Amino acid sequence: MYYSQTARLAVYAEGEFGKGHSKTAEGVIRYARNPVVAVIDSEQKGKTVRDVVGLDCQAPIVGSVSESLRFKPDALLLGTAWTGGRLPGAWRKDILTAIKSGLDIINGLHDFLGDDDEIARCAAEHDRRLLDVRRPPAELPVASGKAAGVSALTVLTVGSDCSVGKMTTSLELTYAAERAGRKARFIATGQTGIMIVGDGIAIDRVIGDFMAGATEQMVIAHGYDNDYVFVEGQGSIVHPGFSGVTLALLHGAAPEAMILCHKAAKTRIGELPFPITPLPALVALYEEMAAYVRPARVLGISINTAGLSDGEARHAVSAAEKECGLPATDPVRFGADDLLNALEEFRAMRGRTP
Amino acid sequence: MYYSQTARLAVYAEGEFGKGHSKTAEGVIRYARNPVVAVIDSEQKGKTVRDVVGLDCQAPIVGSVSESLRFKPDALLLGTAWTGGRLPGAWRKDILTAIKSGLDIINGLHDFLGDDDEIARCAAEHDRRLLDVRRPPAELPVASGKAAGVSALTVLTVGSDCSVGKMTTSLELTYAAERAGRKARFIATGQTGIMIVGDGIAIDRVIGDFMAGATEQMVIAHGYDNDYVFVEGQGSIVHPGFSGVTLALLHGAAPEAMILCHKAAKTRIGELPFPITPLPALVALYEEMAAYVRPARVLGISINTAGLSDGEARHAVSAAEKECGLPATDPVRFGADDLLNALEEFRAMRGRTP
Numbered sequence: 001m002y003y004s005q006t007a008r009l010a011v012y013a014e015g016e017f018g019k020g021h022s023k024t025a026e027g028v029i030r031y032a033r034n035p036v037v038a039v040i041d042s043e044q045k046g047k048t049v050r051d052v053v054g055l056d057c058q059a060p061i062v063g064s065v066s067e068s069l070r071f072k073p074d075a076l077l078l079g080t081a082w083t084g085g086r087l088p089g090a091w092r093k094d095i096l097t098a099i100k101s102g103l104d105i106i107n108g109l110h111d112f113l114g115d116d117d118e119i120a121r122c123a124a125e126h127d128r129r130l131l132d133v134r135r136p137p138a139e140l141p142v143a144s145g146k147a148a149g150v151s152a153l154t155v156l157t158v159g160s161d162c163s164v165g166k167m168t169t170s171l172e173l174t175y176a177a178e179r180a181g182r183k184a185r186f187i188a189t190g191q192t193g194i195m196i197v198g199d200g201i202a203i204d205r206v207i208g209d210f211m212a213g214a215t216e217q218m219v220i221a222h223g224y225d226n227d228y229v230f231v232e233g234q235g236s237i238v239h240p241g242f243s244g245v246t247l248a249l250l251h252g253a254a255p256e257a258m259i260l261c262h263k264a265a266k267t268r269i270g271e272l273p274f275p276i277t278p279l280p281a282l283v284a285l286y287e288e289m290a291a292y293v294r295p296a297r298v299l300g301i302s303i304n305t306a307g308l309s310d311g312e313a314r315h316a317v318s319a320a321e322k323e324c325g326l327p328a329t330d331p332v333r334f335g336a337d338d339l340l341n342a343l344e345e346f347r348a349m350r351g352r353t354p
Numbered sequence: 355m356y357y358s359q360t361a362r363l364a365v366y367a368e369g370e371f372g373k374g375h376s377k378t379a380e381g382v383i384r385y386a387r388n389p390v391v392a393v394i395d396s397e398q399k400g401k402t403v404r405d406v407v408g409l410d411c412q413a414p415i416v417g418s419v420s421e422s423l424r425f426k427p428d429a430l431l432l433g434t435a436w437t438g439g440r441l442p443g444a445w446r447k448d449i450l451t452a453i454k455s456g457l458d459i460i461n462g463l464h465d466f467l468g469d470d471d472e473i474a475r476c477a478a479e480h481d482r483r484l485l486d487v488r489r490p491p492a493e494l495p496v497a498s499g500k501a502a503g504v505s506a507l508t509v510l511t512v513g514s515d516c517s518v519g520k521m522t523t524s525l526e527l528t529y530a531a532e533r534a535g536r537k538a539r540f541i542a543t544g545q546t547g548i549m550i551v552g553d554g555i556a557i558d559r560v561i562g563d564f565m566a567g568a569t570e571q572m573v574i575a576h577g578y579d580n581d582y583v584f585v586e587g588q589g590s591i592v593h594p595g596f597s598g599v600t601l602a603l604l605h606g607a608a609p610e611a612m613i614l615c616h617k618a619a620k621t622r623i624g625e626l627p628f629p630i631t632p633l634p635a636l637v638a639l640y641e642e643m644a645a646y647v648r649p650a651r652v653l654g655i656s657i658n659t660a661g662l663s664d665g666e667a668r669h670a671v672s673a674a675e676k677e678c679g680l681p682a683t684d685p686v687r688f689g690a691d692d693l694l695n696a697l698e699e700f701r702a703m704r705g706r707t708p
Contacts, residue, residue, distance in 0.1 A: 208561075
């Protein structure tokens with residue numbers, strides 16, 4: 001566990017809360033056990049979290065780190081990130097202020113605060129902790145396909161693109177499985193997931209040769225004493241920048257089942273001139289690539305319908321269902337039960353009962 | 355250029371020269387411009403390089419670092435590596451001896467000598483350089499597919515497994531293209547290739563998110579003032595441990611042409627219980643996966659026939675040719691001209707003449 005799940009968090013999302021790059025902030029607010037006591041974004045100051053992102057959270061939005069202090073946070077959690085995950089220069093002053101005010105810093109960027117001379121010195125002087133959640137373990141293995149041997153049903157979320165709901169779908173399935181009486185484990189492979197559940201490895205921060213090995217190690221660690229292991233996927237197998245991370249996760253996790261995640265109405269990969277691959281082609285592609293290590297089936301589709309009306313959302317889900325011939329849902333809006341039912345059926349079919 | 359290409363090398367291959375794990379030693383002896391003045395392997399002491407690996411090199415094999423000194427090396431090059439590329443404990447004493455004897459150290463392992471307190475201190479005391487060729491640049495981009503825009507014909511070697519001849523094939527094609535009057539550039543993506551040509555980035559040592567970006571950056575740097583860019587491939591798209599590195603290279607390099615490399619008579623991936631995928635299926639798979647960034651064709655097959663008789667080698671090559679319906683050769687044994695001809699034809703067809 002990298003940090004106490006009772007610590008009070010101030011979530012830093014300066015200039016970005018509720019916009020395209022605050023998915024870490026929103027994921028933590030939605031799912032972490034830690035109380036979020038304030039969100040920092042001077043552009044949205046005075047509003048509530050509920051106002052801006054519609055999440056069930058009473059935290060106020062304040063204009064600065066100093067203003068957040070009256071809500072008694074224990075740590076400042078950096079809640080926004082851009083492609084590449086570098087530390088923006090403008091954050092430095094706010095991070096130093098937070099440390100001097102007695103806060104630990106929780107950081108999910110590629111740039112580690114512990115390696116930054118000025119910030120590390122400041123933290124040492126004020127006896128504060130710098131939690132670089134993306135820092136991988138020092139020793140990792142090369143994968144050999146042996147995650148295929150676990151007794152749990154390993155379920156990997158895969159996607160049409162980045163930021164389409166893979167972490168969210170894996171978390172919602174974990175909770176749905178637990179509600180149904182199953183022993184289920186969420187395996188965090190990205191910074192937000194790690195912040196939410198308190199451990200994991202950010203696979204996109206691992207050295208190429210060990211990405212699949214890091215994934216394999218986590219699946220094996222949890223795959224023998226759970227009914228389900230839900231592995232958070234990353235990127236997309238057709239994304240020009242991140243496809244290598246995605247394939248390493250697929251071959252390292254060696255899932256038996258996959259859930260394909262897509263964001264409704266998205267037509268291009270990231271902001272690049274590459275079209276979203278049609279969902280049925282993605283189903284076939286992920287199954288084809290998985291099979292070189294272990295045969296796996298896509299058993300359902302998760303459609304992120306954020307921003308759509310209920311009617312539009314229902315239409316998007318049923319279009320995906322028809323197009324792929326698989327159960328589909330938006331697990332946040334409509335619940336994950338349809339997907340869990342498909343997994344339960346598959347589990348029974350594979351002789352794993354109850 | 356990481357190191358002078360006139361520096362005299364002692365190649366360290368203790369206990370391994372000519373066995374399965376000395377491909378760095380053999381690659382450097384075969385292709386580097388640097389004079390190799392001695393090979394260190396106490397088990398083969400007294401033999402010549404020609405005796406053990408059949409390469410055209412006069413260097414003696416000596417029993418220790420101390421014995422190598424009378425051949426006046428400037429640097430000790432660590433020439434063996436295992437999966438995962440960690441520093442074996444037994445090497446430490448020999449590395450320290452070399453430094454104290456006035457040698458620089460050239461190291462291609464994942465473990466960096468510059469980060470090892472004892473070795474770094476010793477090198478500083480004796481004013482010697484530690485060249486960790488696998489250390490990636492500090493700043494690397496995320497790939498966006500833009501290597502597809504270069505004017506050169508980008509040719510990537512892809513494989514049925516690791517250690518089947520991808521670097522060798524790319525080097526032989528580079529030299530064949532130069533002999534044919536083309537301007538050609540070899541892009542090193544692994545430690546041995548970097549040691550041979552003096553620059554490059556070890557993609558398997560790069561953080562997941564930046565693997566494709568590092569590749570893209572190198573292709574763009576050389577893709578506008580060459581007729582050919584030959585990118586050294588890594589791993590295999592179906593290797594459980596390394597497939598992510600392979601796919602990142604494929605999408606980062608955005609080749610128009612590929613050469614599929616295979617080692618004759620190999621039936622399993624590495625020493626794992628996974629069969630080698632049939633070559634025609636691999637041709638289709640690499641073409642399918644490439645096309646998500648840029649349509650590319652496999653234009654020839656390179657068969658590594660090391661260890662076979664001439665008759666067996668000819669048979670293996672013609673079997674691959676027939677199986678795939680593509681020109682095939684062993685570029686080391688039979689030359690790379692058949693593969694180059696296929697590339698020249700393709701280049702002309704794509705309107706790039708002369």
